[in-house]
Structures are given as C-alpha cells and as structure tokens.
Amino acid sequence: MTYRAKGRMENLEFVQFHPTGLYNPAGENPTFLISEAVRGEGAILRTKDGEEFMTKYDIRGSLAPRDIVARAIDKEMKMRGDECMYLDCTHLDEHAFTKHFPNIYEKCMSIGINPMQEMIPVTPVCHYLCGGILVDKMGRSSIQNLYACGECTSTGLHGANRLASNSLLEAMVFGHRIHLDLVERIDDLSWQDNIPEWDTFESKQPVEQVLITQELKELHEIMSYYVGIVRSNLRLKRAMDRLWILYRETEALYNDSAISPKLCELRNLITLAYLVSRSATMRRESRGLHFTTDYPGKLDFLDRSIL
Ligand SMILES: Cc1cc2nc3c(=O)[nH]c(=O)nc-3n(C[C@H](O)[C@H](O)[C@H](O)COP(=O)(O)OP(=O)(O)OC[C@H]3O[C@@H](n4cnc5c(N)ncnc54)[C@H](O)[C@@H]3O)c2cc1C
Structure with missing residues (x-):
C-alpha cells in the first residue's frame, strides 16, 4: 500500500x-x-x-x-x-x-x-523480510505523517542478515519511538476528514474464486523457483516476465470485479513479489541473505536498494 x-x-x-x-x-x-x-x-x-x-x-x-x-x-x-x-x-x-x-x-x-x-x-x-518501508529512526516513512513499525519496515537494524529471534527490537523500540514522536507532534498535525466513502461498485460481478487461487498458486511457484534462496540473472528475469503477466491480469480483475479481501491480498502479494524481485535484480553482489550465482562476491562498499 x-x-x-x-x-x-x-x-x-x-x-x-x-x-x-x-x-x-x-x-x-x-x-x-x-x-x-x-x-x-x-x-x-x-x-x-x-x-x-x-x-x-x-x-x-x-x-x-x-x-x-x-x-x-x-x-x-x-x-x-x-x-x-x-x-x-x-x-x-x-x-x-x-x-x-x-x-x-x-x-x-x-x-x-x-x-x-x-x-x-x-x-x-x-x-x-529484513527490508520494507523505509523509515527514519523515529519510524517516519517518506510519506508525510505515515508511520510504520515492525516487520513491514526497513529500519536498518538487521542489516542484510537478521539474527534469529529479534523481532521485538523493531516492534517495541520503534513502537515506543513512534509514540514519543507522535506525542510531541500531535497538536501540530492537521487532519483531512473529507475523505469520500469507499464506492463498493455493487453492480460489479464477484470474481470467480478459481481465478484468485490459480494466480496465488502461480505466484507461489514463481517466487519459490526463481526468487528463492539462490538467485541468478536468468531466474530473476523469468520471475519479472511472469510477474508482469500476473500483475496485468490481476489489475484487470481488480478494476472490473467487486473487490474482496482475497483479491486485495493477491494484488498486494503481487506488488510485494515485484518489489522483492526488482530489488534482487538491482543488487549486483551477494551479501547477507541475498545470494546470486552471477555475482557471488561482496562489493567493498554498502549499497542500498531503494524503490
Ligand atoms: C513461523 C514463524 C516463527 C517465528 N518465530 C520468531 C521467533 O521465535 N522470534 C522472533 O523474534 N520472530 C519470529 N518470527 C518473526 C515474527 O513473528 C514477526 O517478525 C513479527 O510477528 C512481526 O510483527 P509485526 O507486528 O510487524 O507484523 P505481524 O505480526 O505480521 O502483524 C501484521 C498485522 O497486520 C495485519 N494486516 C496485514 N495486512 C493488512 C491490511 N491490508 N489491513 C489490515 N490489517 C492487515 C495482519 O493480519 C497482522 O495482524 C517468526 C515468524 C514466523 C512466520
């Protein structure tokens, strides 16, 4: 989102x-x-x-x-x-x-x-997922007044390879910092309260469930086989080509059908799969949790993949 x-x-x-x-x-x-x-x-x-x-x-x-x-x-x-x-x-x-x-x-x-x-x-x-929504040390994202906390974020705490069992660090430290930051800013924040109600487009057809389950299955296979533990340029290219097809099909479904939680979830998963694959394609080295057979060595400088 x-x-x-x-x-x-x-x-x-x-x-x-x-x-x-x-x-x-x-x-x-x-x-x-x-x-x-x-x-x-x-x-x-x-x-x-x-x-x-x-x-x-x-x-x-x-x-x-x-x-x-x-x-x-x-x-x-x-x-x-x-x-x-x-x-x-x-x-x-x-x-x-x-x-x-x-x-x-x-x-x-x-x-x-x-x-x-x-x-x-x-x-x-x-x-x-070590990466995620880019936040600063107070949990502020790049969107004004949008805070993010937890596994969905990229705080930098885990570097390129997280140690086991330290989710509390993100959840509690950043949860606390966001609280402190908000308490300080709350009186200066302006609110937009004229947001229109969601138009449910009742006239639209409910989507056939088989279309969602099949796309989910394909997405799962693409990510498992091509963007898994060991990656390569060829596998990532295959993933990107196939994700593009899934993206187009799902956007068409989203625009033409009545929305449902399953359809929204599929759409979100495809976006995330694209972001993971694109970031992996951008990194021309193997570091931490990212390993590619085309660039097995580590660069001697730190490079962030920002999208
Ligand atoms: C099997 C397993 C074992 C693990 N064991 C450990 C461990 O031993 N130690 C450790 O430190 N970490 C462990 N982890 C990682 C840890 O569980 C997570 O990093 C942590 O729970 C993340 O917390 P969170 O609040 O950021 O996200 P989550 O716990 O994922 O919470 C996100 C919430 O947002 C809701 N949500 C999602 N999308 C939407 C939407 N569109 N609208 C509204 N709500 C939405 C979800 O339903 C969910 O309730 C484990 C993870 C797994 C999968």
Whole structure:
C-alpha cells in the first residue's frame, strides 16, 4: 500500500529463510518450524539415504548459521531432485527431547513421524523480510505523517542478515519511538476528514474464486523457483516476465470485479513479489541473505536498494 502511494521501499531482496520447516506433503500454511535449538541439542541434517552433508559446506556442520544451512539444504535438494532433507534426532535422549521440545514432538507424532525412531523431513521456508518501508529512526516513512513499525519496515537494524529471534527490537523500540514522536507532534498535525466513502461498485460481478487461487498458486511457484534462496540473472528475469503477466491480469480483475479481501491480498502479494524481485535484480553482489550465482562476491562498499 505504501509503495502504491509512492512511498519509498528499501532492501527488499534480503529475505530470510528458516532452514528447517517441517515438510508436510499435505501442505500447511504457515509451515510448522522445527526450532534451530533442536540442532543445538545435537540433531544432525542428513539426506534421505542418511548421509550427513553439512560438513561439506561449513566446518560447523549442522550448527552453521541459518543462511548457510538454508543454502546447503536448497543445493542438496536441487542436486538430488528431492523434496526435502532430514533432521536426525534418533540418537538423542527421548526424555530430554520430549521435555525440551514437547510441541515439536507432538506435531511430528500428529503427522505420523516419531522423531525418536525416524528422521524428520525438513525444507527451508520463507521466514522474515529484513527490508520494507523505509523509515527514519523515529519510524517516519517518506510519506508525510505515515508511520510504520515492525516487520513491514526497513529500519536498518538487521542489516542484510537478521539474527534469529529479534523481532521485538523493531516492534517495541520503534513502537515506543513512534509514540514519543507522535506525542510531541500531535497538536501540530492537521487532519483531512473529507475523505469520500469507499464506492463498493455493487453492480460489479464477484470474481470467480478459481481465478484468485490459480494466480496465488502461480505466484507461489514463481517466487519459490526463481526468487528463492539462490538467485541468478536468468531466474530473476523469468520471475519479472511472469510477474508482469500476473500483475496485468490481476489489475484487470481488480478494476472490473467487486473487490474482496482475497483479491486485495493477491494484488498486494503481487506488488510485494515485484518489489522483492526488482530489488534482487538491482543488487549486483551477494551479501547477507541475498545470494546470486552471477555475482557471488561482496562489493567493498554498502549499497542500498531503494524503490
Ligand atoms: C513461523 C514463524 C516463527 C517465528 N518465530 C520468531 C521467533 O521465535 N522470534 C522472533 O523474534 N520472530 C519470529 N518470527 C518473526 C515474527 O513473528 C514477526 O517478525 C513479527 O510477528 C512481526 O510483527 P509485526 O507486528 O510487524 O507484523 P505481524 O505480526 O505480521 O502483524 C501484521 C498485522 O497486520 C495485519 N494486516 C496485514 N495486512 C493488512 C491490511 N491490508 N489491513 C489490515 N490489517 C492487515 C495482519 O493480519 C497482522 O495482524 C517468526 C515468524 C514466523 C512466520
């Protein structure tokens, strides 16, 4: 919404993937996460044949940082044509495991996997967006009087690679700062109260749901296959070409049909997918969470992607 209102967006190519989402062929949204603490407890990542593969990529093995682990799993999956890799907990103490990870144990059991007897199927999942609406240190966006706070923003706090479990930093520190800034400015703010009611265009036809679900499916595939953990110029170009088609089709639907939350969500997702892909195309280096095979090295200066 901010981008459509001509607000500035920053560093949207830095998308963090959690390395070990529970792979459930039945499909589940959001994906259930197998906490990284499980690897901390001694669980080991393996292929379906039981081969330990992480030490090929990093001397820390399964304990390497999440972006390295996510990239390694992605590479092994692509090389072998497998849908997932596996987290082996079978050698861990059952009592300690069920005490420390009761939810994970219960969830695995609920889909028929006993983590003490068989390996847990895992796959990297999209987890956190470091970039977003460009804000200053008081949470002000580039649009007058529009504040933004939380994961939707780019505060610079996370750089190009966020550490795990620090969402509170954005939510609380910036929430508090916005409060302080507003208290100071509130008496000087002017309000526009002559905004017309939303015209619901009752005469317009409701959109056929299949059109939305199919576009969502395509969008999901485009982003997963072409703008995922490892990127390249060719993949990004393919993504941009296909997103352009989805964009045109969805704008036509939006203009000609009665709007619904699902249609608005699809439209927003396409805009965001475009922004992530465009920002990734602009960055000619690999840094933090952005990795491209065409520019594997890091530039020796900092460059921000601003749209
Ligand atoms: C599975 C999972 C596990 C995570 N675990 C951790 C963790 O352990 N530690 C950690 O620090 N972080 C974790 N994160 C990240 C963390 O949850 C998020 O960064 C944080 O919740 C973001 O808070 P937020 O308020 O900015 O956004 P959100 O919590 O996403 O809130 C945004 C709200 O806006 C609403 N909304 C969206 N669009 C519209 C619209 N058009 N109109 C009106 N409302 C709208 C949404 O419904 C939602 O309620 C995890 C994330 C995931 C997905």
